Amino acid sequence: MAGNSKRQGAMRKPGSKKGPVVGSGGQRRKGLEGKGPTPKAEERPGHHAYRKSNAAAKREQRSKDKPTSELVAGRNPVVECLRAQIPATALYVAIGIDTDDRVADAVRMAADRGISVLEVSRPELDRLTGMAMHQGLGLQVPPFEYAHPDDLLEAARSTDEPPLIVALDGVTDPRNLGAVIRSAAAFGANGVLLPQRRSAGITAVAWRTSAGTAAKIPVAIATNLTRELRALASQGLMIIGLDADGSMELDDLHLATSPLVVVVGSEGRGLSRLVKEACDATISIPMSAGVESLNASVAAGVVLAEVARRRRAAGRV
Template identity: 65%
Template sequence: MPGNSKRRGAMRKEGTKKGMVVGSGGQRRRALQGKGPTPPAEMRPGHPAARKAARSATGAGKSGKGGGGGRATAGNRRKPGDGETPETVLGRNPVVECLRAGVPATALHVAIGTTTDERVAEAVHLAADAGISILEVPRHDLDRITGGALHQGLALQVPPYEYAHPDELLEIASESPESGLIVALDGVTDPRNLGAVVRSVSAFGGHGVVVPQRRAAGMTAVAWRTSAGTAARLPVARATNLTRTLREYATAGFMVAGLDAEGSVSLDDFELAADPLVLVIGSEGKGLSRLVKQTCDVTVSIPMAGPVESLNASVAAGVVLAEIARRRRR
C-alpha cells in the first residue's frame, strides 16, 4: 500500500512528514508550552503605550509632591544646559576667538602632526592659561569627533550653556538700586544677534536677557564669541512661554515695551525709559509676534532719516538701550 512504512522491506526516509519536523515546536509531550494570551499594550516592556503610561505615572507622582503649582520655583527650575548637548567649535580662527572671549570650554583637541602657526600656538597658550585640557589625538580620531567637517587640526569642546530661570532675572532686577531693565527677544534665530544683544545689554546697565525656548537662537559658542565674554557676567534665561513670562513681569510692576516700526510712541518721546522696563525686540523680518505685541503696554518706533524699513535686531537693541541709558542718567 502506498505510504505504508510498515510493509515488508519499506524504509522511511528522513525529511518526510511523519514525526517531528524542524520548526514545528515538537508534538504531544515534547511540544513547546504556549505563553498564554498577549498582554495589553500598556503592559508590554518597550511598547510606546507602556512608555507613555510610565511617563504619566511619573508625572502624577511629581505633581502630587509639588502641591499642584504650575509655575516653576527654585526647587524645580530647569537644569543647566536645558537638555542641549555639548558643542564643538572647529577651525583655527573660531577656536582662537572663542578662547579670547573666555568661552567656558572643557577640552582643546589638537591633531597630531598639525602644522603649527601663530593661531595654533595662541590657542594652546590660551587653553593652558585657562586650565582647559589639551588633548593630542590622531587626525582620524579628530575626523570622527567632528563628523568629517573641516577642522584644520583644532577643535574646542564647549559644554551646554547654563541658562537662568526668568524668575531669577526678576529678582536681580528688583533688588538692584537702579530701575530694572530686562531685554526679551522674540523670534531672533541668529546666535550672532543674540550675542551682540547680550553685549549691548551689559554695556548699558541691563540686568538680563530672556529668550524663548523654541524657535529662537540659544547661547551657542557663536553667541558666546559675539558677546565678547559678557555672557559670563550677564544672565541669560530661557522662557517656556514668552508671553506668559512677560505677563508675570508686568504683574511684578515692570512696563513692557516692544520695538515696532509702526509703534505708538517714538523713541524721542519715550518717557517710560526711566521706569522698571522690559524691552521686547522681534526679528528683523517678522517683527513681534501677535500675542507678544498684544502683551506689550506700549510699542516704540525708532525714527530714521534714511530710506531703511528696519534695522538688524542687535543694532536696534543697541540704539534703544543707548537712549534708555541716556534718559536714566538725566
C-alpha cells in the same frame, strides 16, 4: 437536495458552508471567556494616555541623545572663543599640525586657563567635529546653564537701578543673540529672556559674538514668553516692544526711567501677535528714508543705549 447532490457543479466548496463546521465545538464557549483585567490606559494602544506616555518617552530619549557639549572648529573661531574667556573643557590639536601664531596662541591660552590640551589624530578630530573644516583645532564647550526667569527680577532688585530686562521674540540667529547679550551687558540690563521655542540658544557662535559677556549676565528661558511678560507686568514692569509701526518713537520714550522690559522681535516678521498684545507700548526707531529696518541686534543696542542715557540724565537731576 441542493448542496448534497453528487452531480457536477452541485457540490459546495469546502469551507463555504455557513454555521458551525466539523471541529468547531467549544468555540462559542471560548468566545464567552474573559480576557483578563483591563490594561491601564497608558498600556492601551490608541488611548490618548498611551500616546501621551509614548511622546514623553520619546522626548526624554531625544534629550538623552543630544550632545552634552559642543565643539568649536577652526583656528580663528577657537582663538576668538579663548580670547573671549568662553568656558571650555578641552582643546583638541591634530597630530602633525602646521603650527602658526593662531595655534600657538590657542595652546598658550588654554594652558594658562588650565584647559586640557589633547593631541588626537586627524580622523578622530574629523569625527569629533562632524567633518567640519577644523584646520587641526577644536575647542570643547560645555552646555550653557540657563537661569530661571524669576532670577532676572531678583538680580534686578538687588541693585539700586530700576529693573531692565531684554526679551527676544523669534530671534533665531545665534550671532544676533550674542550681540544682544553684549549690548544688554554694556547698557546695564539685568538679564536676557528667551522663549523655549523658535529661538536661538547659547551656542559657541553666540558665546563668541557676545565676547564672553554671556558669563556676566543671566540668560533665562521662558516656557511661554507671553505668559512670562504678563507676569513681569503684574510685578510692576512696563513692557515695550520694538516695532517699525510703533505707537511712539524712540525720542518720546519717557518710560525709560521706569522698571522696563524691552522686547526685540525677529528682523523678518517682527513681534508676534500675542507678544505685541502683551506690550504696554511699541517703539519705532526714527530712520532716514529708504531704510526699511535694522538688524535685530542693532535695534536692541540703539534702544538700550537710549534707555541708559535717559537714566543717567535722570540720575544727575
